[in-house]
Amino acid sequence: MDFTSLPDFLARDRAALARGPVAVILIEDRAEVASTLDHHVRAGFREVLALTPADIDLPEDLRTRVKLIGFDTLADGALMRALNPLIEAAPPTTWFYWGYNAEYLFHPFCETRNVRELIAFHIEERRDAMLATVVDLYAPDLLRHPDAVNREEAMLDAKGYYAAARSDGAGGVRERQLDLFGGLRRRFEELVPKTRRRIDRISLFRAQKGLTLRSDNTFSIEEVNTYSCPWHHNLTAAVASFRTAKALKRNPSTSAAIPSFAWTNSVQFDWSSQQLMDLGLMEPGQWF
Known part of the structure; x- marks a missing residue:
């Protein structure tokens, strides 16, 4: 895991949010995780943030192109609790995409x-x-x-x-x-x-x-x-x-x-x- 939590990411790598566009992917299970992340890397997002409740197995070349952030994606209101702090922390020039695995x-x-x-x-x-x-x-x-x-x-x-x-x-x-x-x-x-x-x-x-x-x-x-x-x-x-x-x-x-x-x-x-x-x-x- 690159970051233990969303606050950890914002404390240590908030500058990544200025390198948009940023894709925020909430990982809810293990279905098509690698293909989802690879798709959005190839789509042209400069930063791909994978919010995940546990460490996930990824090909080594993909691991270097995404940021894994510890997050309880199955909790009530998980999407709002993930996206709203990122919006608040980002400069007004940053574009976001949000979605889930698969x-x-x-x-x-x-x-x-x-x-x-x-x-x-x-x-x-x-x-x-x-x-x-x-x-x-x-x-x-x-x-x-x-x-x-x-x-x-x-x-x-x-x-x-x-x-x-x-x-x-x-x-x-x-x-x-x-x-x-x-x-x-x-x-x-x-x-x-x-x-x-x-x-x-x-x-x-x-x-x-x-x-x-x-x-x-x-x-x-x-x-x-x-x-x-x-x-x-x-x-x-x-x-x-x-x-x-x-x-x-x-x-x-x-x-x-x-x-x-x-x-x-x-x-x-x-x-x-x-x-x-x-x-x-x-x-x-x-x-x-």
Whole structure:
């Protein structure tokens, strides 16, 4: 372990937060830890912070490219307790990504343009955050892969997604904010708590004074939660994620009700940004 705790990291290596963009990965179990960290290193993040409850085995070349930080990622409110101190400690020029192991950030044309180029363009459009759709991945055969994780044969839903205007709690709607639904959380919604059914996530954002993540995974500054600026559509991203499938199969009360995740509208994921754009799960905006 490089750092025993998050306070230890902030005391000894806070300067790393100025070398953004920074990817913050919460390790909840041992599923695809190495592939997740490697994906985000290759995506172009200058710092990759792996918050993990125990030391993890990584290839030696990967160990030199990420920082392992001791953290109880399974505790209540773990994401807020991890992200908010990092936001507070970072300079306002730092961009963050956050996600979990077995989740992979994709953005338009990511095969040829890295995340630093993505952010540079987004800044030119006067944007401080980017909306992402969390796209559920799952193994097609749960007998061979009972944890629902299989990168080589990963499937996703090609249909069944929708957006609803986000309520402001006072009878109106929040400007340029959407609640997104679809994937496994929609198909198996009776097994998913209502507060966890959304698949929208502000996965990329710039640190700024007073910004905090709230318990519903939205931010305290409302403009950060918007999907575009007022004058035209902006870039959006996608997070390809096995996390929901893992959770549904790990929990005995839900696992027995799901013999398979595959259905008529399942398609194999080809791990390309073009497929995600073709399915309407992210868009390039003006970034041609």
